[in-house]
Amino acid sequence: xxxxxxxxxxxxxxxxxxxxxxxxxxxxxxxxxxxxxxxxxxxxxxxxxxxxxxxxxxxxxxxxxxxxxxxxxxxxxxxxxxxxxxxxxxxxxxxxxxxxxxxxxxxxxxxxxxxxxxxxxxxxxxxxxxxxxxxxxxxxxxxxxxxxxxxxxxxxxxxxxxxxxxxxxxxxxxxxxxxxxxxxxxxxxxxxxxxxxxxxxxxxxxxxxxxxxxxxxxxxxxxxxxxxxxxxxxxxxxxxxxxxxxxxxxxxxxxxxxxxxxxxxxxxxxxxxxxxxxxxxxxxxxxxxxxxxxxxxxxxxxxxxxxxxxxxxxxxxxxxxxxxxxxxxxxxxxxxxxxxxxxxxxxxxxxxxxxxxxxxxxxxxxxxxxxxxxxx
Amino acid sequence: xxxxxxxxxxxxxxxxxxxxxxxxxxxxxxxxxxxxxxxxxxxxxxxxxxxxxxxxxxxxxxxxxxxxxxxxxxxxxxxxxxxxxxxxxxxxxxxxxxxxxxxxxxxxxxxxxxxxxxxxxxxxxxxxxxxxxxxxxxxxxxxxxxxxxxxxxxxxxxxxxxxxxxxxxxxxxxxxxxxxxxxxxxxxxxxxxxxxxxxxxxxxxxxxxxxxxxxxxxxxxxxxxxxxxxxxxxxxxxxxxxxxxxxxxxxxxxxxxxxxxxxxxxxxxxxxxxxxxxxxxxxxxxxxxxxxxxxxxxxxxxxxxxxxxxxxxxxxxxxxxxxxxxxxxxxxxxxxxxxxxxxxxxxxxxxxxxxxxxxxxxxxxxxxxxxxxxxxxxxxxxxxx
Numbered sequence: 001x002x003x004x005x006x007x008x009x010x011x012x013x014x015x016x017x018x019x020x021x022x023x024x025x026x027x028x029x030x031x032x033x034x035x036x037x038x039x040x041x042x043x044x045x046x047x048x049x050x051x052x053x054x055x056x057x058x059x060x061x062x063x064x065x066x067x068x069x070x071x072x073x074x075x076x077x078x079x080x081x082x083x084x085x086x087x088x089x090x091x092x093x094x095x096x097x098x099x100x101x102x103x104x105x106x107x108x109x110x111x112x113x114x115x116x117x118x119x120x121x122x123x124x125x126x127x128x129x130x131x132x133x134x135x136x137x138x139x140x141x142x143x144x145x146x147x148x149x150x151x152x153x154x155x156x157x158x159x160x161x162x163x164x165x166x167x168x169x170x171x172x173x174x175x176x177x178x179x180x181x182x183x184x185x186x187x188x189x190x191x192x193x194x195x196x197x198x199x200x201x202x203x204x205x206x207x208x209x210x211x212x213x214x215x216x217x218x219x220x221x222x223x224x225x226x227x228x229x230x231x232x233x234x235x236x237x238x239x240x241x242x243x244x245x246x247x248x249x250x251x252x253x254x255x256x257x258x259x260x261x262x263x264x265x266x267x268x269x270x271x272x273x274x275x276x277x278x279x280x281x282x283x284x285x286x287x288x289x290x291x292x293x294x295x296x297x298x299x300x301x302x303x304x305x306x307x308x309x310x311x312x313x314x315x316x317x318x319x320x321x322x323x324x325x326x327x328x329x330x331x332x333x334x335x336x337x338x339x340x341x342x343x344x345x346x347x348x349x350x351x352x353x354x355x356x357x358x359x360x361x362x363x364x365x366x367x368x369x370x371x372x373x374x375x376x
Numbered sequence: 377x378x379x380x381x382x383x384x385x386x387x388x389x390x391x392x393x394x395x396x397x398x399x400x401x402x403x404x405x406x407x408x409x410x411x412x413x414x415x416x417x418x419x420x421x422x423x424x425x426x427x428x429x430x431x432x433x434x435x436x437x438x439x440x441x442x443x444x445x446x447x448x449x450x451x452x453x454x455x456x457x458x459x460x461x462x463x464x465x466x467x468x469x470x471x472x473x474x475x476x477x478x479x480x481x482x483x484x485x486x487x488x489x490x491x492x493x494x495x496x497x498x499x500x501x502x503x504x505x506x507x508x509x510x511x512x513x514x515x516x517x518x519x520x521x522x523x524x525x526x527x528x529x530x531x532x533x534x535x536x537x538x539x540x541x542x543x544x545x546x547x548x549x550x551x552x553x554x555x556x557x558x559x560x561x562x563x564x565x566x567x568x569x570x571x572x573x574x575x576x577x578x579x580x581x582x583x584x585x586x587x588x589x590x591x592x593x594x595x596x597x598x599x600x601x602x603x604x605x606x607x608x609x610x611x612x613x614x615x616x617x618x619x620x621x622x623x624x625x626x627x628x629x630x631x632x633x634x635x636x637x638x639x640x641x642x643x644x645x646x647x648x649x650x651x652x653x654x655x656x657x658x659x660x661x662x663x664x665x666x667x668x669x670x671x672x673x674x675x676x677x678x679x680x681x682x683x684x685x686x687x688x689x690x691x692x693x694x695x696x697x698x699x700x701x702x703x704x705x706x707x708x709x710x711x712x713x714x715x716x717x718x719x720x721x722x723x724x725x726x727x728x729x730x731x732x733x734x735x736x737x738x739x740x741x742x743x744x745x746x747x748x749x750x751x752x753x754x755x756x757x758x759x760x761x
Binding site for chain 2: 036037054057060061090091113114277280282306325363366370373375
C-alpha cells in the first residue's frame with residue numbers, strides 16, 4: 001500500500017518507537033525445566049506464544065550470555081505486547097536476572113515454579129496475569145505506520161546458483177527499495193556467504209566489520225569443544241566461492257553498515273549482516289532477538305520452518321517443471337523483475353499489516369537458541 | 377529372583393512402557409512433528425532442534441541419541457519425520473527395521489502438501505496405537521532392568537538423604553543382577569578419585585579419570601570458573617557451598633558396588649552392574665543420554681524440586697527433605713526426607729526406591745508422567761555451522 005507520505009503498513013506502535021506486525025504475549029521459559037508449564041500457560045491464553053528452548057542451565061561464559069541476551073532480545077521484540085517469564089528457580093538463567101536485563105517498556109512479569117511451590121500454582125498465576133494482558137490486546141487497533149518502521153530479516157537457506165540467479169535480481173531490488181525508504185534490512189551471513197568475505201568487506205566503511213569479513217573468507221570459523229575449545233578452519237572450494245559471489249549480489253548497490261554478532265541489535269537504520277548458521281530455526285530466532293518484525297526466507301524449494309514471533313514470507317524460484325508447495329508464499333520467476341519487486345513489496349506490506357503467511361496459517365512456528373559453548 | 381511385568385521386544389530387549397512416538401530428524405520439522413502428535417492423542421512427540429548444520433562429532437552424537445531414543449525398548453512404534461532423502465531418517469529406519477520395531481518415515485516430498493503429510497502421519501500412528509494396545513506385559517527378570525541415576529536442583533540434604541538412598545538401591549539392583557548407570561561428569565569433579573578407586577580394574581578407573589579431566593580441560597578453555605555455573609544459584613540457596621561438596625553428595629548415588637564400565641553419552645552398557653555414562657550435569661540432556669543408552673527407568677533426586685521428565689522413560693523423583701516433598705508433592709514420588717524427621721534409615725529409603733522401581737516398571741505412572749513432563753534435549757559439542 002502506498003499513501004501520500006510514502007509506503008506504509010498497519011502495525012502496532014510501541015512506546016519505545018518500535019512497531020509490531022503482530023500483537024502477541026510472550027510466555028518465555030528461562031530454562032528447559034519450565035518448558036512444560038510455559039507451554040501450558042500459553043495454551044490457555046488467547047494471543048499467547050510459548051518461547052521454549054533447550055538452554056538455561058549448566059552454561060558458562062559466552063554461551064550463557066547468548067542464551068540470556070537472546071531471551072532478553074525476544075522479549076523486547078516489538079511483536080510482543082507483553083511478556084511473562086517462567087523459570088524453575090534453581091537454574092543458572094534466573095528470572096530475576098532476565099527481568100533486570102529487559103528494558104521496562106511494556107508489561108512484564110516473571111516468577112519460578114519453585115517460588116510458586118509447584119507447576120499448578122505457577123500455571124494458575126501465569127494464566128491470570130496473561131489473561132489480563134490478552135483483554136488489553138483485544139482492544140488495540142492497528143495504525144498506519146511508515147515503512148521505515150520495518151526491520152526486515154532476509155534469510156537464505158539451501159542455496160544453489162540457479163536459485164540465486166532467479167531470486168537475486170528481485171530481492172536485491174526489494175532491498176534497494178526498503179533502504180531508500182529508511183527501513184532496516186538485516187541479512188543472514190551463513191556458511192554459503194562466508195567465502196565472499198573479501199567482496200563484502202569492500203562494501204563497508206566500518207573498519208572492524210571489514211576486518212571480520214576478510215577473516216571469514218579465509219575459512220569456516222566456528223567453535224568446537226569435543227576435547228578442548230578450538231576453531232575449525234577449512235579452506236573453501238572454488239564452487240563454494242562461486243556460490244558466495246552470487247549470493248553477495250543481493251547487496252550489490254548498497255553499503256553495509258556493520259556485521260552483527262549473534263543477538264547484536266543494529267545501532268541505526270540501513271543494511272546489516274547478522275552472523276547466522278544453516279540451522280534455520282536458530283537463525284530465524286536470532287532475527288527475532290535482534291528486533292526484526294518481519295522476515296523473508298529465500299530457499300530452493302521452500303523451507304518448512306518459520307518463527308512463532310515474526311511472520312516469515314517464504315520465497316522460492318519458480319521452475320516450469322516444479323510442483324507448487326503450499327507453504328511457499330511467493331514464487332519468483334525469471335525476468336520482469338521490476339513488476340515482481342513491486343508485487344513482493346506489496347506482499348511484505350500486507351503480511352506486515354496482518355495477512356497470515358502460509359506457515360502461520362498452519363501454526364508451525366518454532367524457536368531455538370544456538371550454543372556457542374558446550375553445557376557443563 | 378525378582379520380576380516385573382514388561383514388554384518383550386522382537387530384539388529381546390524389555391520395555392516398561394509401550395509408547396508410540398513421533399520424532400523429527402532436523403530442527404525445521406519440529407513444529408510439524410508436534411502438530412502430527414497433537415492430531416493423534418496418545419502419541420508422544422520427541423522434539424529437538426539439532427540434526428542439521430553440525431560438525432561430525434555433533435552429528436554422530438545426535439544420530440546415536442535419536443537412534444537410541446527411536447529404537448528404545450519402552451517404545452512400541454516410531455514415526456520418523458524427515459526431509460527428502462534424509463540420511464538420519466534412513467539410518468533410524470534401517471536400525472529399527474533390523475530390531476523388528478514398527479517404524480515408518482514421513483519424508484517431505486515435493487508433491488505432498490502439508491495436510492497430506494499430516495494425514496499420512498496420523499493414519500500410520502492410529503494403526504500403531506491400535507497395535508500397541510494388543511501387546512501385553514509378561515513377567516521379566518529384574519536382571520533386564522537398566523536404571524539411570526540422576527540428580528537436579530540439589531541442596532545440602534541431597535548428599536545426606538536421597539543420594540545415599542539411591543546408592544543403597546543401586547547396590548541392591550546390582551546384587552540382583554541388574555544395571556545402574558550413574559551420570560553427570562561435571563558433578564564428579566572434586567570427588568573423582570573416590571569413584572576411580574572403586575573401579576573394577578585400573579583401566580576402568582583411568583577411563584573415568586580421563587573423562588573428568590577432559591571436562592575440566594574444556595571448562596578451563598572457556599576462561600570461566602565452573603563454579604560460576606555450578607553449584608547453581610538454587611544449589612546455593614539450598615545450602616551447598618562448593619562444587620566439591622555437591623560432587624561428594626552426587627557420587628553417593630553410585631553406592632559401594634565396583635564401577636564396571638565407563639560409556640559415552642547415549643552409549644549402551646555392555647556389562648551388567650554399576651556403570652558410569654559421560655554426560656553434562658544439565659539434567660534434561662543427561663536424562664536424554666541415559667534413556668538413549670537404554671535405561672528403562674531413571675531415578676532423580678531433587679532438593680529444590682524439579683518437574684522434568686522424559687518422553688520415553690518414567691523418571692522417579694526423590695525429594696531430599698520433608699519441606700520439598702510437602703510443597704512440591706505434585707512433582708515428587710518418594711520422600712527421602714523421612715530420614716530427617718521420621719527415623720527412616722538410608723537402607724529403608726533404598727528399599728522403598730527399589731519397590732517403587734518395580735511398581736513403576738509394572739506400569740504405575742510417576743509424577744512427571746502424570747504432569748506430562750516430556751522434556752528432551754541432546755548434548756551439543758560444537759557451534760552450528
